[in-house]
Amino acid sequence: MAYCSECGSALVDGARFCHNCGSSSVSVRTEEAQGVLGVIRHFARSPLFLAAVIAYTLYVVFQLISAMFVPQMMADGVRMAAEYAESAEMYEVLEFLDMLALELDMQGTTISNLLSAISGAAPMICVAIGLWMFLVSARIRGGSRLSTSGITLTHIVFVIQMVMTIAGFAFLLLGILIFAIVLILTDPVPYLWIVFAVLFAVIGIAAVINLLYYYKLCKTLQTLKNILRTGEQTAYASQYVGVIILMSAALNLLTVFFAGGWGGALSVLCFCTANICFGVLLFQYRSRVRMLPNVSTVSNAAVWSEEKDFSVPDISHQRFSSFSNTSNS
Numbered sequence: 001m002a003y004c005s006e007c008g009s010a011l012v013d014g015a016r017f018c019h020n021c022g023s024s025s026v027s028v029r030t031e032e033a034q035g036v037l038g039v040i041r042h043f044a045r046s047p048l049f050l051a052a053v054i055a056y057t058l059y060v061v062f063q064l065i066s067a068m069f070v071p072q073m074m075a076d077g078v079r080m081a082a083e084y085a086e087s088a089e090m091y092e093v094l095e096f097l098d099m100l101a102l103e104l105d106m107q108g109t110t111i112s113n114l115l116s117a118i119s120g121a122a123p124m125i126c127v128a129i130g131l132w133m134f135l136v137s138a139r140i141r142g143g144s145r146l147s148t149s150g151i152t153l154t155h156i157v158f159v160i161q162m163v164m165t166i167a168g169f170a171f172l173l174l175g176i177l178i179f180a181i182v183l184i185l186t187d188p189v190p191y192l193w194i195v196f197a198v199l200f201a202v203i204g205i206a207a208v209i210n211l212l213y214y215y216k217l218c219k220t221l222q223t224l225k226n227i228l229r230t231g232e233q234t235a236y237a238s239q240y241v242g243v244i245i246l247m248s249a250a251l252n253l254l255t256v257f258f259a260g261g262w263g264g265a266l267s268v269l270c271f272c273t274a275n276i277c278f279g280v281l282l283f284q285y286r287s288r289v290r291m292l293p294n295v296s297t298v299s300n301a302a303v304w305s306e307e308k309d310f311s312v313p314d315i316s317h318q319r320f321s322s323f324s325n326t327s328n329s
Contacts, residue, residue, distance in 0.1 A: 037146075037227065040227060040228070044134060044137075052273075053274075055277060056128055056131060057131075063267050067121065127154050134147070151228065152225060155225065158214060159218055220237055223237070242279045245275045246275065246279040249272040250272075252275075253272045
């Protein structure tokens with residue numbers, strides 16, 4: 001795909017003038033000439049990335065709506081349990097469940113529930129804001145270098161989530177280990193250690209999968225920031241991240257009928273849509289970048305100067321020749 005040398009907008013094949021700035025499209029720079037920066041700019045302006053950002057934003061919105069109605073959903077569940085207790089003539093349990101349902105009804109959808117939902121969804125909100133910042137930067141700033149603010153915000157959120165994931169799995173595995181040791185020493189049941197060993201291994205494997213995902217995702221975002229800041233030409237984009245994203249979309253799609261209400265179902269559908277779009281984008285980006293010439297390093301300013309068709313004559317050889325002639329004289 002060709003781009004205008006003045007504003008960086010994508011040009012229609014065979015176009016003589018740029019539809020964005022009106023300049024002549026005789027002097028254009030191809031995506032290959034722009035290197036990895038051109039590929040990033042192309043995908044950041046693609047309809048697929050726009051669809052992914054919109055779907056993720058809707059996912060966050062539906063998550064907030066669902067979180068606001070959690071007390072009401074819990075009250076409905078308690079009422080169902082109360083009906084079962086009444087049919088089983090468990091009157092003491094029934095009295096307790098009725099009081100609990102009444103208390104949940106009194107909470108309703110208050111401002112405190114909204115604030116609680118927003119605080120719980122703060123990481124997702126920050127990621128959505130970062131994605132929109134990057135999208136707007138790519139679509140408005142034209143051929144100039146893209147802003148890294150949105151990518152930086154998203155990167156920080158995922159780094160924090162990686163640290164919290166490490167801490168959570170560490171405490172969980174430590175708790176299981178301590179509980180298993182105490183239980184085995186106090187009440188030695190035959191083959192009980194095998195059960196705890198399998199449980200420990202399963203949770204350990206889940207921890208490794210999650211930590212590897214966050215590590216490679218953070219590394220991919222860091223590489224993207226380096227490309228935008230310095231123009232470093234690198235083809236790194238984790239295939240593992242793309243696979244996990246698509247697998248997550250497939251697994252969550254199976255739970256859409258058990259999401260609990262229309263808000264939860266729409267939230268799951270939007271989450272799956274966003275993950276599918278991001279996964280496809282990642283694989284397309286990997287294949288496109290690997291087709292580019294292998295350039296080690298090129299500065300962002302140099303790429304922009306190349307787009308503007310600036311040229312600086314190489315006079316080092318002329319100076320050397322002139323100096324040699326003077327010396328011979």
